[in-house]
Amino acid sequence: MAKKKSSTGKILTYLGVFLVLIFVVGFGLRAAGIIGGETEGVMVETTKAKLKTITQLVSASGRIQPEVEVIIRPDVSGEIIELAVKEGDFINKGDLLVRIKPDIYQARIDELTAALLTQKARLEQTRASLIQAESAFKKNEELYKKGVISEMDYVQSKSNYDAQKASLKASEYQIQSAEAQIRRAEEELEQTVIRAPQDGTVTGLTVEAGERVLGNSQMAGTEMMRVSLLDRMEVLVEVNENDIVNIDLNDTTRIEVDAYPERRFDGIVTEIANSARVTGAGSNEQITNYQVKVRIVTPHNLGMSGSKLVKDEIAENPAASFSPNFKPGMSATVDIETETAINVVSVPIQAVTVRDFAKDSKSSAGKSGDDKTNDDIQSSSTSDDELIVKQEDIRKVVFVVEGGVANRREVETGISDNTHIQILSGVQAGDEIVIGSYRTLSKNLKNEDKVSVESSNTDAS
Structure with missing residues (x-):
């Protein structure tokens, strides 16, 4: 009786070990995508392309200074x-x-x-x-x-x-x-x-x-003081050479001042420098910037204009007559609105990626050449492969999900803001597009891959 129980226990042990091995091997194959991948597909995040007004911005930082500032120096010594x-x-x-x-x-x-x-x-x-x-x-x-x-x-x-x-x-x-x-x-x-x-x-x-x-008869005299118009302030910023070509006189701006973190002020571009300010010249860290002056058009420093009437109005109704008091030297960030596209098809910036269409041509050529003899392949492989490697056909694409499949569409883009980019052709409003993950979208995802939507964000802004 004891021998019968012992043999039964061994059988159950072997059976348990066998089931565990099957479970482990199945889990590994599923994780590797060998089994179960065809039905589930690549996990992606999506959103809807939509109509949106996009304003292209050029951002720069600088300091506030008076628009008119006169340095007082004596003409005589004493x-x-x-x-x-x-x-x-x-x-x-x-x-x-x-x-x-x-x-x-x-x-x-x-x-x-x-x-x-x-x-x-x-x-x-x-x-x-x-x-x-x-x-x-x-x-x-x-x-x-x-x-x-x-x-x-x-x-x-x-x-x-x-x-x-x-x-x-x-x-x-x-x-x-x-x-x-x-x-x-x-x-x-x-x-x-x-x-x-x-x-x-x-x-x-x-x-x-x-x-x-x-x-100052023979040299610059002693600087005694400065007389400034504090109710006419401007922000002096430096714009990189790559962005300066997009800025024009009278472009509207949004100004954020560190001293007023919860408020935004309006401005307008009044001056664009023609001469560059170069730092680190001749080194790998060379930077070329151009100075841009932005006038603050939001009423400010009204209590410093010398007008008794304005001071009285502010004293009587301070809430309705809020006037920021800007001082020379304050730090500010300026967003210059260089171009605006109204009610255009747009997608999140991360949705637009690039693909080398030359690789598709190479793959197609390889498939069509399956019927060639080995001698033909060996004789032509060197020259053809070198030609294909040297030639690239990089294009901007967006992946659109249709029936559980990611279809690659070549797109033409326009202007962009901090979050969205304008699509001129290739995508229509309402199309479901892939926006992530970054690794999947930038490298792994291929045309006509089956996908599984992890989370759909239709209201992404």
Whole structure:
């Protein structure tokens, strides 16, 4: 009885091991796609092609700066004895900004005035000498005609008369030169008082009362302050050479400022540089960018415009009169709308991939050559294979699911935004297209492969 139970246990053990082996081998074959693959197909993700308005964007980062900014430098050197403004003050054109100590320039005027008076006195002396020389010349001229004096005496009196006339002219020119020097000195004296050249806000004040500054007669003078129109701000960005060709003047933009993360502001392209800014020249990391200026058209910095009416309106109704306060140097990101296509067939960008159609031609050629002899194949394989390898026929394609089969369609694309791309031909709105996975779509999926839809996203945006 014990032997019978032992043999029965062995049979059950062998049977269990056999079933486990069958299960493991079947699972491995199914995972490898040897069995069960024909009915299930390749797992893919799909969505529907749809009509959509696509706006092509060029994105760039930069900093905010005033559209109009005037650097105030002194025309004369000296000590600042009065600084009438502080940073952040709004000023009107003609307001006093800085007063430089005028003593040395006033003394210069006094010196030149005294020199002018001296020149005028000399002019009178020269005029008196001229009258005397003229009288002597006329008298000697009459005597010479009568033969009383020699020709040498006559010529000498005439030369003296001419010399006195030239001296008078020289004295007059010296007086004009002295008067010009006085006018210049008076202008320098006026330049010791510096006034605002325009309305604006004082930004970047770099001097204090009591400091000495240098004028810019021979070199760039000391930068004292800047006067900016803060209600007219712009964003200065750098755009790569590959994108600059798509940007035109007056293109509309969307501006995001780091200081206002939940808001977007409108802008417009006002300037596009013609000269490039190259970094890393001559190296593998060379970058060529072009500066683009984008004016912020959304009303901003209204409280800094100097208008009492605007300030009162903001104080009465701050919610309705929201005005962002941009400051020079703030970081901003600009999306420039370069082109818009309205209500066009579009698909997600990842749905468009590429395939080498030359490989299909090579495969077809190989199938049609099955009837050739081995000698024919060997004689032509070298040249034909080299030709096929060298020639590529890369085309853009989209895989469309129809009846559980992925059909490859060649497409022509247009503009794109951050998520979708325009399809000009090859796909119609409503077609179910493959959008993933990336590995399957970019390498593994072939024309007329059976597919199994893992998840269909018909509302992908």
